[in-house]
Amino acid sequence: IPSLISGADLVPITPITPPLTRTSNSANNNAVNGINPRFKDEAFNDVLIFENRPAVSDFLTILGPSGAALTVWALAQGNWIWGYTLIDSKGFGDARVWQLLLYPNDFAMIKNAKTNTCLNAYGNGIVHCPCDASNHAQMWKLIPMSNTAVQIKNLGNGKCIQAPITNLYGDFHKVFK
Numbered sequence: 001i002p003s004l005i006s007g008a009d010l011v012p013i014t015p016i017t018p019p020l021t022r023t024s025n026s027a028n029n030n031a032v033n034g035i036n037p038r039f040k041d042e043a044f045n046d047v048l049i050f051e052n053r054p055a056v057s058d059f060l061t062i063l064g065p066s067g068a069a070l071t072v073w074a075l076a077q078g079n080w081i082w083g084y085t086l087i088d089s090k091g092f093g094d095a096r097v098w099q100l101l102l103y104p105n106d107f108a109m110i111k112n113a114k115t116n117t118c119l120n121a122y123g124n125g126i127v128h129c130p131c132d133a134s135n136h137a138q139m140w141k142l143i144p145m146s147n148t149a150v151q152i153k154n155l156g157n158g159k160c161i162q163a164p165i166t167n168l169y170g171d172f173h174k175v176f177k
Contacts, residue, residue, distance in 0.1 A: 006074065006075050006076055007073075007074020007075055007076040007079040048133045048134050049103075049107075049133060049134060049135075049136065049139050049155070050103045050104060050107070050133070052103060052104055054101035054102050054103050054108075054109065054133075055101075055102040056099055056100070056101060056102070057099050057100035057101075057102060058099070059097050059098070059099055059113055060097070060098055060099070060100070061086075061096055061097060061098070062098055062110070062152075062161075064083055064161075064162060064163040065149070066083075066163070067085055067086070068083030068084060068085065068163035069083065069084055069085070069086055069089055069096045069163070070082075070083060070096065070098070070119075070126075070161070070163055071083065071084045071089045071092050071095055071096040072092070072095040072096070072112050072114060072115055072117075072128055073092070073095070075095075075114070075115055077115070077117055077128060077129055077130060078127050078128070078129060079127060079128065080125055080126070080127055081119060081125070081126040081127065081128060082163075083163025084096070093114065094112075094113040094114035095112065095114045095115070097112070097113035097114070098110050098111060098112055098113065098119075099111045099113060100142075101118075101131070103139075106141060106142045106143070106144075107139055107140065107141055107142070107155065108139075108140050108142055109131060109133065109138050109139060109140070110140060110152075111131055112128055115128055116131070117129055117130055117131065118130070118131040118132070118138045119138065119140070119161075120135065120137050120138050121137040121138075121154040121156050121157050121159060122137065124159075126161065135156075136154075136155045136156035137154065137155075137156035137157065138156075139154070139155040139156070140152050140153065140154055140155065140161075141153045141154075141155060
């Protein structure tokens, strides 16, 4: 059974701190035009992606189609986000609870209730880091689907969140225990 750990020994010792950011002087940044551009040379950009302050959602759990809940499995910043069944992640408590910081045009940052860190696209996965409104890897597009589900696509790398359960029949019974 999975268990929540500190994870401090699993990430670099270098502290992960959000940068100081500033608002843009661009007249094009508003609720309609939305996103400030990313630098082409990948240099640090201290300009907020949206000028707007976000609206904050109620607390929620993010489930994939297979029933996997997005879960912080190690508390130290920079650790991976995993998908667990609800029964397997019961002991994680608020590590599987999230809030959406809602921006214009269906964009959001996704903040964890236990760690107060945000989902950050990293390589082929997702880690949790201090929330940074200038970081494209922490901005997610919420795309409504015809079946009332929502696809969550990262602004920085264009990839969508997925949390598959690899043994659907083997793990399915755990949902009903």
